[in-house]
Amino acid sequence: MRLRLHLLSVAFLAGLVQASAPKPGGAAPGFQLPELTRNASTVTLHDLRGQVVLVDFWASWCPPCRKTLPRIGHLRLLHPALAVLAISVDEDRRKALEFMKVWDTNVVFLHDSKRSAAADYDLGGMPSLYLVDKKGALRFRHDGYTENDVKKIEAEVKLLMEES
Amino acid sequence: MRRTRASAAGRATPAFAMAALLAGLAMACAGCANVKPYAREKLADPIMDPASQASKQAMEQKFHSTREGAMGGPTAVGGGCGCSK
Numbered sequence: 001m002r003l004r005l006h007l008l009s010v011a012f013l014a015g016l017v018q019a020s021a022p023k024p025g026g027a028a029p030g031f032q033l034p035e036l037t038r039n040a041s042t043v044t045l046h047d048l049r050g051q052v053v054l055v056d057f058w059a060s061w062c063p064p065c066r067k068t069l070p071r072i073g074h075l076r077l078l079h080p081a082l083a084v085l086a087i088s089v090d091e092d093r094r095k096a097l098e099f100m101k102v103w104d105t106n107v108v109f110l111h112d113s114k115r116s117a118a119a120d121y122d123l124g125g126m127p128s129l130y131l132v133d134k135k136g137a138l139r140f141r142h143d144g145y146t147e148n149d150v151k152k153i154e155a156e157v158k159l160l161m162e163e164s
Numbered sequence: 165m166r167r168t169r170a171s172a173a174g175r176a177t178p179a180f181a182m183a184a185l186l187a188g189l190a191m192a193c194a195g196c197a198n199v200k201p202y203a204r205e206k207l208a209d210p211i212m213d214p215a216s217q218a219s220k221q222a223m224e225q226k227f228h229s230t231r232e233g234a235m236g237g238p239t240a241v242g243g244g245c246g247c248s249k
Contacts, residue, residue: 061208089202118202126201 021122028138029120036109052160053083053132060099062126064145069103076106087112
């Protein structure tokens, strides 16, 4: 009886333990996603090896995402070599297209309709931003967004761009 | 006879406790769902906000209580005259 109770408790606790989010320093989870504007064309994170990549997960239903996208566009202007992937997690592609119309097109918009990449990165908030270095390692993550994050992200991008 | 009943009740207790524990665990597991931030599209819909239609609800309630005043509306009972008070 006691043994059974112990086994049950262990099984219950094991169920509560969730897959941990990718931590800075480890390899960035790879993905292959279609472009939002051209559904036939896909982008793979692995293909961008050798470039600093900023990955931004956003959605049309997320009000703070309206603030991050112009900031990211500005970062791209400051660092033309920076690859920026803005990944929409909208179910409905039309909503995402409607939302992105107003933003700068110097950013690559992708669509993660099945939210597989979002699950791999285990987003802690919306929007979530990730910085991947030239070697493909996840270096910085920002779950959620505040205005204070802007300078931090700018400094992090600068640091990664200067690395060989 | 008494002893037999008592021992039978004693045996039934662990089984009942086990069933209750399992039912509790099942409810605990199924009752709460942690919705991931990227999967909150439907929860973020303005229609999910109880306050989104507050003014419309207040108007409907006012209309209803005025109309049903004579019969006892949902709030203060009036005279059914249709007056604004």
